[in-house]
Amino acid sequence: MNEKNSSQEDSGDFFKRQIQGLMDSLYGAAVRLTRNPEDAEDLVADAITKAWAARESLTDRDRFRAWIFRILHNTFVSDYRKAKNQPETETYTENPSDEDEDDFSLFDKLHQPFLLWWGNPEQEYVNKLLRENIVDAVNALPDNFRDVVIFIDMGGFSYQEAAEALDVPEGTIRSRLKRGRALLQKELWQQASDAGLDIPDSER
Amino acid sequence: MTDTNDTKKIEAIDCKDVVRRLYEFIDNELDELTHDQIEHHLNDCRSCLSRHEFETTLKKRVQNAGHEKMPKKTASRLQGLIDKF
Numbered sequence: 001m002n003e004k005n006s007s008q009e010d011s012g013d014f015f016k017r018q019i020q021g022l023m024d025s026l027y028g029a030a031v032r033l034t035r036n037p038e039d040a041e042d043l044v045a046d047a048i049t050k051a052w053a054a055r056e057s058l059t060d061r062d063r064f065r066a067w068i069f070r071i072l073h074n075t076f077v078s079d080y081r082k083a084k085n086q087p088e089t090e091t092y093t094e095n096p097s098d099e100d101e102d103d104f105s106l107f108d109k110l111h112q113p114f115l116l117w118w119g120n121p122e123q124e125y126v127n128k129l130l131r132e133n134i135v136d137a138v139n140a141l142p143d144n145f146r147d148v149v150i151f152i153d154m155g156g157f158s159y160q161e162a163a164e165a166l167d168v169p170e171g172t173i174r175s176r177l178k179r180g181r182a183l184l185q186k187e188l189w190q191q192a193s194d195a196g197l198d199i200p201d202s203e204r
Numbered sequence: 205m206t207d208t209n210d211t212k213k214i215e216a217i218d219c220k221d222v223v224r225r226l227y228e229f230i231d232n233e234l235d236e237l238t239h240d241q242i243e244h245h246l247n248d249c250r251s252c253l254s255r256h257e258f259e260t261t262l263k264k265r266v267q268n269a270g271h272e273k274m275p276k277k278t279a280s281r282l283q284g285l286i287d288k289f
Contacts, residue, residue, distance in 0.1 A: 012289065019286060023279075028272040041278045045285055052289050107258045122258040126265060134269035152231070153263055154270025159233050174228075181227065184266070 015055045018064045019048060025155060026072060032150045033076045035139055043080060047072040066164035069155075073147070073166060081143065102178050106185040125192070137187035145180030152177055217241045222252045230260055 026047070030040035051071045058067050110121040138149055151162040152173075159177070163170040222245050228234045229242045246253050274282075 016286060016289065023282060024271075024274060027274045027278070027282075028270050031272045032270060037272075037275065037278070040272075041281065044282060048282070048285065106262070107255050110258075122254065123261075126258065126261050129262075129265060131269045134266055138266070138269070149266070150270065153266045156267065159231070178227065185262075 011055050011058075014061065014064075015052060019051075019068070022065060022068060026068070029069065029072060029150055029155055030076070032135075032138065032154060033073070033147075034080055039080060043072065043076055046079065047075045050075060063161075063164065066157075066161045069151070069157075069165040070167060101186075102182050104182040104186045104189075106189055109189055129188070133188060133191055137184050137191065140187050141180060141183055145176050145183055148173060148176040149180045149184060153181070215241065217245055219245075219249060219252055222246070222249070223255065226252075226256060226259060230256070230263060 023044075026044050027040060030043045030047075031037055034040045034043055047068070051068050054071070058064060106125070107122055110125055138146060138154075141149060147166055148162060151157045151165060152159070157165065159170050159173050163173045166173070168176075222229075222242055225234065225238065225242060229239060232239075234242070246256055
C-alpha cells in the first residue's frame with residue numbers, strides 16, 4: 001500500500017497534495033455532469049482511483065488540473081453517460097446553418113421596449129434569478145455544449161485548459177461555448193416566460 | 205458611438221465588434237490590443253457597458269451555481285480512498 005520507494009513517493013505526494021485542493025471542484029463538476037449526487041460521488045471515486053493508478057503518465061505537473069479533469073470527463077463519458085442511459089441529448093448537431101442559435105441574447109430580449117417600465121430590466125432579472133433556474137437550464141443543454149459551460153463558466157477553466165480536459169481543439173471549445181451560452185440564455189428566457197414574465201405571445 | 209476623427213491612438217471598434225467579442229473579453233481570452241480596444245469602447249458606450257455588466261453578472265451567477273456542497277458522508281468516503289493511496 002504505502003510504498004516508500006523515493007521516486008514513487010515523490011509523485012504520490014504531489015498527487016495527494018494536488019488532489020486535496022481540487023476535491024470540491026471535482027465533485028461540483030461531477031454533480032453537474034451526472035445530474036445526481038450519488039453518481040457524482042461514485043464518479044469522483046472512480047476517477048481519482050484511475051488517476052492515481054495512472055499518475056506516472058502526468059508529464060507536466062503544471063497541467064495537473066486539466067489532466068485530472070480529463071480523466072473525470074473520460075470516465076463519465078465511458079461509464080456513466082453511455083452506460084447509465086442518460087437522456088440522449090447528443091443528437092444535437094453542430095450544424096453551421098444553426099448559426100442563428102449563436103445569436104440569442106437574453107440582454108437583447110430584456111431590452112425590448114415593452115419591458116422598459118421595469119426600470120433596469122436586466123438587473124432586475126439577474127436579481128430574481130435563482131440558483132435552481134441556472135442548474136435546470138444547464139441540465140437542459142445538449143451534452144457537447146453542457147460540458148463546455150460546466151468547465152468554463154462553472155469551473156473557471158481557460159479555453160486552452162478546457163480543450164485539454166475535454167480533448168478537443170481550442171477552436172471547437174470557442175464555438176461550443178458560444179453556442180452553449182446562447183442556448184443557456186435561451187433556456188433561461190424560456191423559463192422566465194413560462195414563469196410569467198409579462199411577454200406578449202408574439203415575442204416568445 | 206465610434207468617433208472616427210479623434211480616436212486614432214487606439215483604433216476604435218464599433219458596437220457590433222464589441223458585442224461579437226464580448227465573451228472572449230470577459231473570459232480574458234483576447235490579445236492585449238483587442239482587449240484594450242474593447243475596454244476603451246466600454247468607457248464611452250453606455251449601451252455596451254450595460255451589456256458587459258449584465259453578461260459579467262450572469263457569468264458570476266452561473267459560476268456560483270456550479271458550486272456544490274459535498275455531503276459529509278461523501279467527503280469521508282473520498283478522503284478514506286485517498287488515505288489508502
